[in-house]
Amino acid sequence: MSNFASLTEMRIRLALRNKMFFFFSIVMPFIFFFGYLGFFGKSVPAGAAYFLGPVLALNVMGSFWGLSATIVMFREQGILRRFHVSPVTTSDILASSVVANLALTLPTVIFELLLAGLIFHVHTLHNLLGIFVLVAIGTISFASLGLVIASITNTMQETQVLNQLIWLPLVFLSGATFPLAYLPKVVQRVGLFLPATYLVNAFQQVIVNSATALSRYTEIASLVCWAILTFFLSMQLFRWEPETKIPRRAKLLVASTAIPFLLLGIWENRIDRILRESQTAFAAFQTALDSLRPAMRMSIQSGNAVNPSNHAPK
Amino acid sequence: MGNAMLQVENLVKHYGDVQAVRGVSFSVEEGEVFGLLGPNGAGKTTTVEILEGLRTLDSGRVSVCGLDPQEKPQELKQEIGAALQSTSLPDKLRVMEALRLFASFYKRRRRPEDLLKRFGLEEKRNTFYNQLSGGQKQRLALAMALVNDPKVLFFDEPTAGLDPQVRREIYDIIEELRREKKTIVLTTHYIEEAERLCDRVAIIDHGKVIALGTPRELKSRAGATTRVEVRLSKPESNGIMKNLEGVVDVREVDGAYVLHSQRPPQTIVSLVKHLEAQGNELVSLEIATPSLEDVFIEMTGRRLRD
Known part of the structure; x- marks a missing residue:
């Protein structure tokens, strides 16, 4: 068995023994799942389908949070040091982290997709391949982001602060929590510079409109580019020892990972494709909810009809 | 003279302005237990970490099992075993899992079962790492250093922070390895440890070897x-x-x-x-x-x- 495979197995094993993992990677995603699909999506197929994309995106993006914390803890406690004196390499540690993360994310995603079909009757999940391509590339790219965060922070506290600083804009400006079309126009335009926005939109298009993975080439290609860049960077900046200083060039290198989405953001701000898509999806979702209202109104009216006070003046 | 397993010539290492190691030279023969004795901060750990391929050197020459740690770190790591200072394992890793995991990294392996038995950890095989006592953790560290049946062993302060009884346990283990003719490099700031366990000792102070020889030679040479x-x-x-x-x-x-x-x-x-x-x-x-x-x-x- 290669070093990479045995390390991956160890990471999965350790995660399953960790209460924090259980809460953040299993309990939380299902709270979001039922909250969004059931409450905001009004438990109707179109509503549930609309929110399934953001829920999956949240699930996938969350991977960077736990990963950065684990690597920093491993470094602080001298666990990485022990691996360093064995034949394990930097790429063994980093690649096993990413793959273990993907393996741990998949069961939750599969379960969510099953529940979406069975409970919420989302019947537009024709393009499962597309969904899994996005889950994979999303997890890999955000896990790589987590590895970079681990490299440029020294202590657990620093890591958690940086995680928060990155997490908040990612989830609030991307359409992952509030629909993009629902946000102010300026915020929507800022959102176009975030990788999360493209992940959310791609998920939504694949789920709601059964778009093929191939048709979402812009999102996929940009996320792949970003994943390669961040993973490569995390290899460069990886530190085995807590005493090793962060190199000065680190800031410059980290800034360079923003380039793919900076360029894409400028382009998308000009052509407005993503914004139009997200507006159309949002509009379709609202129409679907509106179509419920007459039914609700009728039920209220018929309820009123039973009310004797309405009968009396006739 | 046997075969030199390990050679260090004029080793120099700086950390910023601090000169941690200033021109250390020694060689270790096959089957020898070699001690680096000195106070904390003398440069022992830095020297050992360069030999293990964990740190780069500024100048000088180093060879371990005929390999240059900087040029062939992967080959070198296949041949050495180490119990380092301030290392640890994940809290929720079980003893047996740790041995199996590390054994999987090497081409040449010892059976984890045998190591458990030898280091008295059989009853702890399914215990999480964070539930082990200090002595058990150290025994596991020594067992893990042996998973690849290494040609050279490095023990960096193997008994630091352990109580006297546990320390004697560790001495017994190292003495047994010595009888098996293992090549061992041991750093320590305990006199007793160096005298009892080492065939030869280099006394290190402020990054320099100030005396080198068998404990007996050193004592007679210094006019003690x-x-x-x-x-x-x-x-x-x-x-x-x-x-x-x-x-x-x-x-x-x-x-x-x-x-x-x-x-x-x-x-x-x-x-x-x-x-x-x-x-x-x-x-x-x-x-x-x-x-x-x-x-x-x-x-x-x-x-x-x-």
Whole structure:
């Protein structure tokens, strides 16, 4: 068995023994799942389908949070040091982290997709391949982001602060929590510079409109580019020892990972494709909810009809 | 001379402005237990970490098992085993899992079961790492250093922070490895450890080797004296005692004579001859050999544990 495979197995094993993992990677995603699909999506197929994309995106993006914390803890406690004196390499540690993360994310995603079909009757999940391509590339790219965060922070506290600083804009400006079309126009335009926005939109298009993975080439290609860049960077900046200083060039290198989405953001701000898509999806979702209202109104009216006070003046 | 397993020539390492290692040289033969003895911050750990391929060197030459740690770190790591300072394992990793995991990294492997048995960890095989005692953690660290049946072992302060009883347990383990003719490089700031476990010792201070040899050689070379304490049936004058062969100093303590001798065998022979001639008798005799601590004090004017 290669070093990479045995390390991956160890990471999965350790995660399953960790209460924090259980809460953040299993309990939380299902709270979001039922909250969004059931409450905001009004438990109707179109509503549930609309929110399934953001829920999956949240699930996938969350991977960077736990990963950065684990690597920093491993470094602080001298666990990485022990691996360093064995034949394990930097790429063994980093690649096993990413793959273990993907393996741990998949069961939750599969379960969510099953529940979406069975409970919420989302019947537009024709393009499962597309969904899994996005889950994979999303997890890999955000896990790589987590590895970079681990490299440029020294202590657990620093890591958690940086995680928060990155997490908040990612989830609030991307359409992952509030629909993009629902946000102010300026915020929507800022959102176009975030990788999360493209992940959310791609998920939504694949789920709601059964778009093929191939048709979402812009999102996929940009996320792949970003994943390669961040993973490569995390290899460069990886530190085995807590005493090793962060190199000065680190800031410059980290800034360079923003380039793919900076360029894409400028382009998308000009052509407005993503914004139009997200507006159309949002509009379709609202129409679907509106179509419920007459039914609700009728039920209220018929309820009123039973009310004797309405009968009396006739 | 056997085969040099490990060679260090003029090793230099800086951390910023601090010169941690300034021109260290030594070599270790196959089957030898070699000690690096010195106070904290003397540069022992840095030296060992360069040998293990964990750190780069600034200048000098290093070879371990015929390999250059900087050029062939992967090949080197296949051949060495190490118990490092301030390392740890994930809290929720079980003892057996740790041994299996690390064994999987190597081409040459020992059976984890055998190591468990040998290090007395059989009952702890399914215990999480964070539930082990300090001594058990250290035994596991030593067992893990052996998973690849290494050619050279590095033990960096193997008993630091352990209580005396556990320390003796670790000594027993290392002595057993010594009998098996394992090549071991051991760093320590405990005199007892160096004297008891090492075939040869390099005393390191401020990044330099200030003395190198077998513990016995070091003690005699440094001019350290042996303490010979005798009780006699009839008193003798201090002047006569001082004139015995090899004696450099005499003191009378509680009716006993404490002689400091550079050549204890000669001193004893001349003492016995003198007593016979005087019709005096030897009531008791105690000999205390000098320790490496005395050597260190002699060389640096400081105690080792400052």
